[in-house]
Amino acid sequence: MMKNTRQERQADTRKAILQTALELIAEKGLDKLSLREIARRVGYSPAGLYEYFDSKEDILWTLALEGNDRLRAAAIGISSDLPIKERLTLACLAYVDFAVQNPEHFIIMNSLTTRRASLDEPVSSESSYSVFLKIIEVAIAEGELLVQENFGAEEITYGFWSLIHGMGILRLTQLRSFEADFEKMNRKAIETFITGLQ
Amino acid sequence: MMKNTRQERQADTRKAILQTALELIAEKGLDKLSLREIARRVGYSPAGLYEYFDSKEDILWTLALEGNDRLRAAAIGISSDLPIKERLTLACLAYVDFAVQNPEHFIIMNSLTTRRASLDEPVSSESSYSVFLKIIEVAIAEGELLVQENFGAEEITYGFWSLIHGMGILRLTQLRSFEADFEKMNRKAIETFITGLQ
DNA sequence: TTTTTTCTCCGAACAGTGTTCGGTATTATA
DNA sequence: TATAATACCGAACACTGTTCGGAGAAAAAA
Structure with a gap:
């Protein structure tokens, strides 16, 4: 099981990050969007996100x-x-x-x-x-x-x-x-x- | 000399702060506007501004x-x-x-x-x-x-x-x-x- | 299978932010 | 001149985005 390929998992995580960002914007507004809260909600450390995106x-x-x-x-x-x-x-x-x-x-x-x-x-x-x-x-x-x-x-x-x-x-x-x-x-x-x- | 009343000086400082804020926005954009830089440019400490405005x-x-x-x-x-x-x-x-x-x-x-x-x-x-x-x-x-x-x-x-x-x-x-x-x-x-x- | 190599991920740290608090001068009032 | 109100600052707190070095896991090569 879990035979997802690297690329698939990578793509999934990217989607999760983007989706979470959208939710947070909907909740608190764009100006209050925080990388660290995205990380928290998606189960990563702040630094971990930089494997998927270059910056906020x-x-x-x-x-x-x-x-x-x-x-x-x-x-x-x-x-x-x-x-x-x-x-x-x-x-x-x-x-x-x-x-x-x-x-x-x-x-x-x-x-x-x-x-x-x-x-x-x-x-x-x-x-x-x-x-x-x-x-x-x-x-x-x-x-x-x-x-x-x-x-x-x-x-x-x-x-x-x-x-x-x-x-x-x-x-x-x-x-x-x-x-x-x-x-x-x-x-x-x-x-x-x-x-x-x- | 400098016989400005308190209120006058207060009003002047307020204007200076507002003016500086506008200049900084024109230079770097609203999202990069920083209270500390306003303070720096207007010759105050960051905390000093709170005598004139409640918040950013x-x-x-x-x-x-x-x-x-x-x-x-x-x-x-x-x-x-x-x-x-x-x-x-x-x-x-x-x-x-x-x-x-x-x-x-x-x-x-x-x-x-x-x-x-x-x-x-x-x-x-x-x-x-x-x-x-x-x-x-x-x-x-x-x-x-x-x-x-x-x-x-x-x-x-x-x-x-x-x-x-x-x-x-x-x-x-x-x-x-x-x-x-x-x-x-x-x-x-x-x-x-x-x-x-x- | 074993040995590399590559990829994930995190802890810690850095520089920056807005804001609060305690204390010290300075100014105005009595 | 003594008292009260104001003006200002240093230090600290909790937050931010980002970087770096190093683990551990997964994949690739041997």
């Missing part, structure tokens, strides 16, 4: 990239059969929904890019950005979205991005304990922006 | 409230003689401009609300929110903005807020070193949203 930041970067993948997948996952405007709306809603469903990931992504060492690793929505850009280019090509002077595809994408990113952030910070039908409000706001581009 | 968080809260006042003032300061739509646009631009001109304040405001102890002190835009709400109610009354079902004054305000808040955050994080004519893009995006409401 390394753990967070790993989670940030993981979140990035999920976010991107959520945006891509919208059926391409739908009318382009509905597709755009759903992609936007998926972005906000990701923030709500994965608050820890979303917060990590935002805290890391705040002070990153100028690497151009694709964190947060820097890569889901391109997904939105493509959808919007299609919408423009189909004549459903109107480009103006100084407000082409990229600028429009920036507008949508600001809108949905703001929705996600506000939801996790200022409006955390605020009760409302966000789903409906968000949809309306997104549709309003689309309407403004016609 | 107390310093940050003070700065957050200060930023809140400035933000609110900036939003209110828009001339009320202008056409209501232009007034709304300028107020939105002022919000984003505040984030760019006072990045340390803006970041503190957002990091504190992220994990606040459920006090309902008005931090960040929770109070500038009401400024926007009033402008938008006027715009609706004048027939320049159209209310829809499930999308009244408050929901519209939430939409604007998400948009400009996202602009501010993105500008200070993901798009920090990104060169573009943000002023123009932001104006266009805001006008687009307004257009969508007519």
Whole structure:
């Protein structure tokens, strides 16, 4: 028994560490996350963790990239059969929904890019950005979205991005304990922006 | 000489501490802000600071409230003689401009609300929110903005807020070193949203 | 199987953090 | 001038992330 190979066990421990980190963030917040408590909870000594991650930041970067993948997948996952405007709306809603469903990931992504060492690793929505850009280019090509002077595809994408990113952030910070039908409000706001581009 | 009264000196020291904190945040980032380094730079011992602030968080809260006042003032300061739509646009631009001109304040405001102890002190835009709400109610009354079902004054305000808040955050994080004519893009995006409401 | 080599993991230590406490000057009040 | 309040500091406490040297276990080589 216990015929797990080295790599398998190594991968399992990594997952356990990441999972524990997420739980602790959910419980006490990102700023109170402590390597030593991760170690305690996962049954290792503090030094032991360094066999699996180079640093505390390394753990967070790993989670940030993981979140990035999920976010991107959520945006891509919208059926391409739908009318382009509905597709755009759903992609936007998926972005906000990701923030709500994965608050820890979303917060990590935002805290890391705040002070990153100028690497151009694709964190947060820097890569889901391109997904939105493509959808919007299609919408423009189909004549459903109107480009103006100084407000082409990229600028429009920036507008949508600001809108949905703001929705996600506000939801996790200022409006955390605020009760409302966000789903409906968000949809309306997104549709309003689309309407403004016609 | 040095006939400053006690209160005056106390107030001066408080200001010096706050100012130093801001400088350190600008230099190394909020997460690397250290009480001991503030003390070092201001010529006090670490313990000495506790005569002026209850804790490190107390310093940050003070700065957050200060930023809140400035933000609110900036939003209110828009001339009320202008056409209501232009007034709304300028107020939105002022919000984003505040984030760019006072990045340390803006970041503190957002990091504190992220994990606040459920006090309902008005931090960040929770109070500038009401400024926007009033402008938008006027715009609706004048027939320049159209209310829809499930999308009244408050929901519209939430939409604007998400948009400009996202602009501010993105500008200070993901798009920090990104060169573009943000002023123009932001104006266009805001006008687009307004257009969508007519 | 025995002997290396590699991998895991830990204890101890280092430098750093926020904060508290006791005591000593300094300043203002009486 | 005597008394009370204030300002400030040194030392300590409990915490943090990280490094290093050395055990013990597992895998690979002999």
